[in-house]
Amino acid sequence: MNKLKEILTIPDNKLDRKYFLILVLVAFIFSIGVRYIWVNDFNTVEQFKWNNELMINTNDGYYWAEGARDILAGHHQENDLSPVLTPAAELTAFLAKMIPISFETLILWLPGVLGSLLVLPIMLIARLLRQDLLGFFAAMLGAIAWSYYNRTMIGYYDTDMLIIVLPTLTLWAVMYALKRDSFVAMLLAPVFAITSMYWHAGTTNVIIGTFLITFFYMIIFERKNLYYYKFLAVFVLVLTTLAIWLKLLLIVALILIFMLAKEKLTDKIVIGITIVSFMIYIIFGGFEWIIGILHNAYLTRGLVASELDVASLKCFGVVNTVREAGHIPFEIFANRISGSVFGFWLSTLGYVLLLVRYRLMLLTLPMVLLGFFALQGGLRFTVFAVPFMALGGIFLIFVIAKYIAAFFNEKSKKYAQYGVIIVFASMIIYPNIQHVQAYKVPTVFNKEEVKVLSKLGEIASREDYVVSWWDYGYPIRYYADVKTLVDGGKHSGEVNFPVAFELTNNQVAAANMARLDVEFTEKSFKEPCGAPIECMLKAYKVKNPNQFLQTLNNKNLQKPAKTRDIYFYLPNRMMNIYPTINMFSNIDLLSGKQGARPFFFMSRNFKEANNKIILSNAVSLDKKTAEVTIGSQKVKLNYFARTYYDKNGVYKADIQKIQTNQPGVSAIYMQPYHQFLIVDDKVMNSLYFRLFVLEQYDKDLFEPVILSPYAKVYKLKI
Numbered sequence: 001m002n003k004l005k006e007i008l009t010i011p012d013n014k015l016d017r018k019y020f021l022i023l024v025l026v027a028f029i030f031s032i033g034v035r036y037i038w039v040n041d042f043n044t045v046e047q048f049k050w051n052n053e054l055m056i057n058t059n060d061g062y063y064w065a066e067g068a069r070d071i072l073a074g075h076h077q078e079n080d081l082s083p084v085l086t087p088a089a090e091l092t093a094f095l096a097k098m099i100p101i102s103f104e105t106l107i108l109w110l111p112g113v114l115g116s117l118l119v120l121p122i123m124l125i126a127r128l129l130r131q132d133l134l135g136f137f138a139a140m141l142g143a144i145a146w147s148y149y150n151r152t153m154i155g156y157y158d159t160d161m162l163i164i165v166l167p168t169l170t171l172w173a174v175m176y177a178l179k180r181d182s183f184v185a186m187l188l189a190p191v192f193a194i195t196s197m198y199w200h201a202g203t204t205n206v207i208i209g210t211f212l213i214t215f216f217y218m219i220i221f222e223r224k225n226l227y228y229y230k231f232l233a234v235f236v237l238v239l240t241t242l243a244i245w246l247k248l249l250l251i252v253a254l255i256l257i258f259m260l261a262k263e264k265l266t267d268k269i270v271i272g273i274t275i276v277s278f279m280i281y282i283i284f285g286g287f288e289w290i291i292g293i294l295h296n297a298y299l300t301r302g303l304v305a306s307e308l309d310v311a312s313l314k315c316f317g318v319v320n321t322v323r324e325a326g327h328i329p330f331e332i333f334a335n336r337i338s339g340s341v342f343g344f345w346l347s348t349l350g351y352v353l354l355l356v357r358y359r360l361m362l363l364t365l366p367m368v369l370l371g372f373f374a375l376q377g378g379l380r381f382t383v384f385a386v387p388f389m390a391l392g393g394i395f396l397i398f399v400i401a402k403y404i405a406a407f408f409n410e411k412s413k414k415y416a417q418y419g420v421i422i423v424f425a426s427m428i429i430y431p432n433i434q435h436v437q438a439y440k441v442p443t444v445f446n447k448e449e450v451k452v453l454s455k456l457g458e459i460a461s462r463e464d465y466v467v468s469w470w471d472y473g474y475p476i477r478y479y480a481d482v483k484t485l486v487d488g489g490k491h492s493g494e495v496n497f498p499v500a501f502e503l504t505n506n507q508v509a510a511a512n513m514a515r516l517d518v519e520f521t522e523k524s525f526k527e528p529c530g531a532p533i534e535c536m537l538k539a540y541k542v543k544n545p546n547q548f549l550q551t552l553n554n555k556n557l558q559k560p561a562k563t564r565d566i567y568f569y570l571p572n573r574m575m576n577i578y579p580t581i582n583m584f585s586n587i588d589l590l591s592g593k594q595g596a597r598p599f600f601f602m603s604r605n606f607k608e609a610n611n612k613i614i615l616s617n618a619v620s621l622d623k624k625t626a627e628v629t630i631g632s633q634k635v636k637l638n639y640f641a642r643t644y645y646d647k648n649g650v651y652k653a654d655i656q657k658i659q660t661n662q663p664g665v666s667a668i669y670m671q672p673y674h675q676f677l678i679v680d681d682k683v684m685n686s687l688y689f690r691l692f693v694l695e696q697y698d699k700d701l702f703e704p705v706i707l708s709p710y711a712k713v714y715k716l717k718i
Contacts, residue, residue, distance in 0.1 A: 115152025
């Protein structure tokens with residue numbers, strides 16, 4: 001082992017602090033500069049701008065933006081789910097008061113700036129190893145690595161902007177504390193750990209992993225080192241469920257005891273204090289993290305059951321549609337961590353050798369293993385391995401460079417060494433830059449869609465509800481300042497079911513469900529009665545949910561008193577996910593069995609030939625016989641519809657009846673959108689299709705409020 005360590009030893013290159021800070025700044029500017037590529041690509045696209053600034057490109061960002069907006073306004077509505085007490089919203093609001101830029105500019109650039117701070121802990125860790133230049137190249141790689149860039153790019157305004165920075169700073173602080181016996185050194189790790197867990201509760205498991213690896217590191221290598229016992233006695237208090245102020249008070253008090261009574265503390269007293277600290281942890285929150293893991297939403301939630309008196313509701317779980325939670329191919333896994341398969345294997349080997357050469361780097365194992373868990377748990381985990389795999393890859397390059405340089409004379413050896421480092425580092429950094437150049441992610445909404453929501457905000461009250469799919473919940477609340485039934489955080493099967501039902505069923509059933517959904521949602525804030533559908537069943541004293549759903553087709557159904565208005569926001573972009581939305585409502589609530597999928601086919605790339613409209617290789621429409629060929633099957637058309645805008649700009653739908661009372665499908669040519677739709681009767685009669693596609697609405701139930709090609713808004717009249 002000593003021989004291997006000797007082989008892996010590279011010359012120290014710890015720089016003067018001034019030059020180290022310059023390198024940190026250069027790496028930081030490099031990270032920002034690479035992120036600017038996205039801004040440069042879209043800065044001239046007016047459809048992606050609002051208030052003269054590019055809009056953000058992640059749906060969840062509008063959640064934190066809503067909270068920050070309401071903090072700045074000094075008020076928000078009761079039960080509007082605005083995150084005014086969350087760290088991300090609080091930090092944004094604070095910065096908005098301090099920095100003289102527009103709010104839109106702040107939330108656009110904040111993720112890129114804060115995310116680029118990752119260069120600091122990477123370089124600080126390398127500095128502990130006396131390898132500042134290694135840290136510099138590793139920082140440039142880690143800060144723009146594929147998956148990390150995706151989640152911290154300019155516009156990706158989310159908690160991800162610090163979710164790796166803070167745990168990595170914590171890890172550096174732990175390593176620093178184990179090498180420095182001082183008050184400041186011992187305090188840094190708890191402060192960063194508490195901040196990390198406060199910023200995002202999901203990092204708690206990372207902090208616990210860091211604590212455990214430190215504990216085992218002490219048992220194996222430093223069990224006679226009394227300082228390690230002191231540090232663990234302090235650090236374990238971070239993991240308790242005590243209030244933050246009380247944690248910090250206990251931690252500071254304990255550190256002061258260790259510092260001021262240093263000469264009087266015998267081994268037995270220190271070990272006794274450590275045991276007391278562990279007992280405090282066990283009493284106040286010990287092992288609760290295990291329960292947290294078992295109940296992790298993405299890992300354990302599939303089909304969600306909500307207990308009723310006589311049965312359980314089985315709804316379609318959103319995890320079934322979330323790509324982040326699924327298995328990923330190895331190539332994607334490797335690319336997301338290192339930018340290329342070659343870079344991944346180089347980094348993996350380098351990381352293993354880094355562990356051998358620098359024993360203290362063993363403390364990074366929990367984050368790396370969590371990153372590798374992505375192969376089973378989904379791509380969202382890969383970011384945790386990025387900083388340390390970057391260090392590993394660059395370390396191996398430094399080792400290789402040392403031996404290549406040995407073939408050169410003393411005069412040129414140094415130039416050869418750094419020439420090799422620059423060439424090889426560029427080889428593994430550049431694929432990540434290529435990814436950035438190709439990653440043309442658009443803004444969440446375009447300007448015309450935001451115009452609709454902004455206008456809706458002028459019409460609707462802040463207590464009113466807007467019905468739409470959960471993908472659009474946060475942007476709706478931000479731009480229209482209204483309430484929603486579902487959003488990016490509130491989208492379990494039980495709450496998704498009624499909304500999906502409202503969008504995919506006939507107008508009468510949809511209208512009844514919408515009114516019930518809103519009123520029982522509001523009621524449940526004061527009198528908890530379970531999920532909305534459970535509340536409905538209890539109120540109507542119906543045990544069979546399937547029978548209850550049939551009663552919603554009654555236009556005269558007795559409903560709770562109307563307490564607020566309801567609007568339906570129906571964007572054109574919802575067309576792309578209509579089949580997915582249907583899956584959430586097309587389910588037997590007692591058995592959990594999916595119903596037969598309604599037929600839905602959309603084509604934006606079609607052509608005419610020999611009296612036929614070729615929609616795809618497998619689907620075509622014969623204009624002469626009014627038949628649709630689907631594979632080897634021929635199906636008769638029931639209706640053919642064409643939608644268009646007349647010379648006065650009025651939307652029209654010409655519908656030609658082909659046959660009735662026969663199994664079949666309908667064809668819809670949406671001329672303004674240049675798209676063909678082939679759908680069955682259930683889809684044709686759904687609320688979304690009738691109100692958005694055809695603008696044929698029941699005047700007793702709905703009235704149009706905003707009719708835009710991009711999105712249409714209807715007000716519920718009942």
